[in-house]
Amino acid sequence: xxxxxxxxxxxxxxEIDTPALVLDLDAFERNLVAMAAYTQAxxxxxxxxxxxxxxxxxxxxxxxxxxxxxxxxxxxxxxxxVAGGVQDVLVSNEVxxxxxxxxxAQLARSAKISLCxxxxxxxxxxxxxxxxHDVVFDVLVxxxxxxxxxxxxxxxxxxxxxxxxxxxxxxxxxxxxxxxxTAQHMRSIDERREAIERAGLSARxxxxxxxxxxxxxxxxxxxxxxxxxxxxASGIWNEIQAxxxxxxxxxxxxxxxxxxxxxxxFEHALFILTGVMxxxxxxxxxxxxxxxxxxxxxxxxxxxxxxGAVYTKPSDEHGVLTGDPIALPHRGEHVLLVPGHxxxxxxxxxxxxCVRGMHGPDAHVEALWPVxxxxxxx
Numbered sequence: 267x268x269x270x271x272x273x274x275x276x277x278x279x280x281e282i283d284t285p286a287l288v289l290d291l292d293a294f295e296r297n298l299v300a301m302a303a304y305t306q307a308x309x310x311x312x313x314x315x316x317x318x319x320x321x322x323x324x325x326x327x328x329x330x331x332x333x334x335x336x337x338x339x340x341x342x343x344x345x346x347x348v349a350g351g352v353q354d355v356l357v358s359n360e361v362x363x364x365x366x367x368x369x370x371a372q373l374a375r376s377a378k379i380s381l382c383x384x385x386x387x388x389x390x391x392x393x394x395x396x397x398x399h400d401v402v403f404d405v406l407v408x409x410x411x412x413x414x415x416x417x418x419x420x421x422x423x424x425x426x427x428x429x430x431x432x433x434x435x436x437x438x439x440x441x442x443x444x445x446x447x448t449a450q451h452m453r454s455i456d457e458r459r460e461a462i463e464r465a466g467l468s469a470r471x472x473x474x475x476x477x478x479x480x481x482x483x484x485x486x487x488x489x490x491x492x493x494x495x496x497x498x499a500s501g502i503w504n505e506i507q508a509x510x511x512x513x514x515x516x517x518x519x520x521x522x523x524x525x526x527x528x529x530x531x532f533e534h535a536l537f538i539l540t541g542v543m544x545x546x547x548x549x550x551x552x553x554x555x556x557x558x559x560x561x562x563x564x565x566x567x568x569x570x571x572x573x574g575a576v577y578t579k580p581s582d583e584h585g586v587l588t589g590d591p592i593a594l595p596h597r598g599e600h601v602l603l604v605p606g607h608x609x610x611x612x613x614x615x616x617x618x619x620c621v622r623g624m625h626g627p628d629a630h631v632e633a634l635w636p637v638x639x640x641x642x643x644x
Contacts, residue, residue: 268270270633273619279629284541284600285555287615290624291632292362293535297512300532302331305506308498313337313487315509318609319617320639322350324512335378337487341366341574342642346487351640356380358443358507360388360408360416366644367395367513371403380404382443384418389430389437396436405431406487408443409500411465411473420468422618425475441485441593444469445507450492451517451564455524469502492521492529517564538603538611539619540569542586548591553601556580560603561610568605577603613640 272286282288305312314328316338325336335354338344344355361367361381373379383405396403407427410417418424418438424442431439449461465488465496473483489497489506491514497503510518513536521529528586533642540555557580560567561629569575569584579586587594587601595601605611618635 268299271617271619272395272619273631273634275633277631279621279624279631280600282539282600282619282631283362284539285553285559286539286619287496287612287617287623287637288537288539288602289618289620289635290533290535290537291620291622292624293533294512297514297532297535298327298331301508301511302333306332310498310503311485311505313505313507314357314512316343316347316506316639317492317511318612319512320346320612320637320642321635322347322352322638323635325350325352328512333506336606338639340642340644341369341373342644344370344373344379345503346639346642348373350371352377352539354378354576356382356406358382358406358445358487361390362391363396364391365393368398368411371401373400374401374403375399377537378404380406380440382406382416383431384408384410384416386427386430389427389434393434393436401436403437405437406440406442406485407431408445409468411444411446411468411488412449412461413445417443419456420472421475424472425479425481428476428481429479437561439481441483441487442469442472443487444472444503445488445490446493447490450490450572451519451521452492454522458493458521459496462493462500466497466500466502473502491518499593510608513605515564515611516566516568516604516606519568519604520565534570534604536605536608536612537570538602538605540601542587542595542597542599543584544599545594545597549588549594551587551594551597551601553577553585553587554583555603556582556584558582559611559614560585560605561607561614563610570602570604573590575601583627612637616640 337356337358487505540553544552574590
C-alpha cells in the first residue's frame with residue numbers, strides 16, 4: 267500500500283488528493299438494492315463477480331443484500347475473499363496445474379469452493395488435488411455458448427465430462443457454467459437477445475442430455491450486467507454472475523435499450539477523481555490521470571457532467587481534456603471521470619475513497635476500503 271492514501275475518513279470531498287478511485291456510496295447502495303430486488307422478484311440466484319470490485323468489503327455487502335456468494339476468476343482472488351469472510355466462492359474459470367489446485371483445496375477446508383472444468387484432464391487434476399487434501403470440490407462443467415473462449419462443446423461432449431465428475435469420490439457435479447461474455451457489450455438489445463437465445467438453446471440441450479444420462483443439473487450459471495434480464499426471461503439460467511452493475515462504467519452505458527435509449531438500469535457509482543495540473547491554452551486542460559489510473563481497453567474515460575469536454579491522448583501520467591473552452595476546467599480544479607472499463611481500472615488502484623453525498627454541498631469521505639485483490643493474478 268502507498269504511504270499516503272489519497273484521503274482520510276472525515277475529509278471534505280474537495281480535500282481528496284488526485285488521482286483517486288472514488289466510490290459514490292449513495293449510488294453504489296442504490297445499485298445494490300436494485301439488483302437484489304430484481305433477483306428476488308424473479309426467483310433467481312445472484313452470484314456477483316468479484317473480478318469487478320476485488321474487495322471483500324463490497325462482497326459482504328452484496329451477500330447482505332441476498333447474494334448467495336461470489337464468483338471470481340483466479341485462485342488468489344478466492345483466497346482474499348475467503349480471508350475477508352466470504353464463505354461461498356465459485357472460481358468461474360478453469361484452474362490448471364497442481365500448485366493452484368492445491369491452494370484451492372486448502373481453501374475448501376474453510377469455505378464452500380466450486381470450480382469449472384472443460385476437459386477430462388481438468389477433472390482428473392481437480393479430483394487428485396481434492397484427494398490430497400481430503401476435501402470435496404463442487405464442479406460446474408463450462409460449455410462454450412458463443413464466446414469462443416473456454417468451454418467444452420455443448421451436448422454430448424459436456425455430458426462426458428459431467429459423467430467423469432460424477433464418478434469421482436472427491437468431486438460433486440453441480441451444473442453448468444454458461445457465460446457469454448461477448449454478448450455483454452453488443453450495443454443493440456436485438457443483438458444481445460439473439461446471442462443469448464442461441465446460448466440458451468445450447469444450455470437447454472445440454473441440460474436435457476444430462477437428464478437423459480441420469481444427471482441432475484442443479485445450477486446453470488452465467489449472465490452479466492449487459493444481458494441478465496434476457497437470461498432470466500429464458501427460464502434456463504437460475505444463477506446470474508453480473509458484476510459491473512454495482513459501478514456502471516462508460517462502456518456499459520453505451521449499450522442501448524429497446525427504444526434506442528442508453529442502458530440506465532444502474533447508476534454511475536465509480537469514478538476517477540483527477541486534477542487539472544496544466545492549462546496551457548484555453549482549449550486544452552491536462553489532468554493527472556493517464557494510463558496508470560484508467561484502463562482504456564473499452565474506450566476512454568468519460569468526463570462526468572461536463573458536456574463539451576472530451577478525454578483524449580492519455581500517456582503514463584497525463585490525460586488531455588479538449589473541446590469547448592467554456593466547458594473545460596481551470597488549473598487546480600477537480601474532474602470526475604467515468605472509467606471506460608471498471609474491472610481493470612479498479613486493479614490500478616490501492617484504495618476506494620468512499621464518499622457520502624458526493625454531488626451535494628456536504629460531500630465527505632466516509633471510509634477508505636482497500637482494493638484487497640489488486641494484482642491477484644495467480
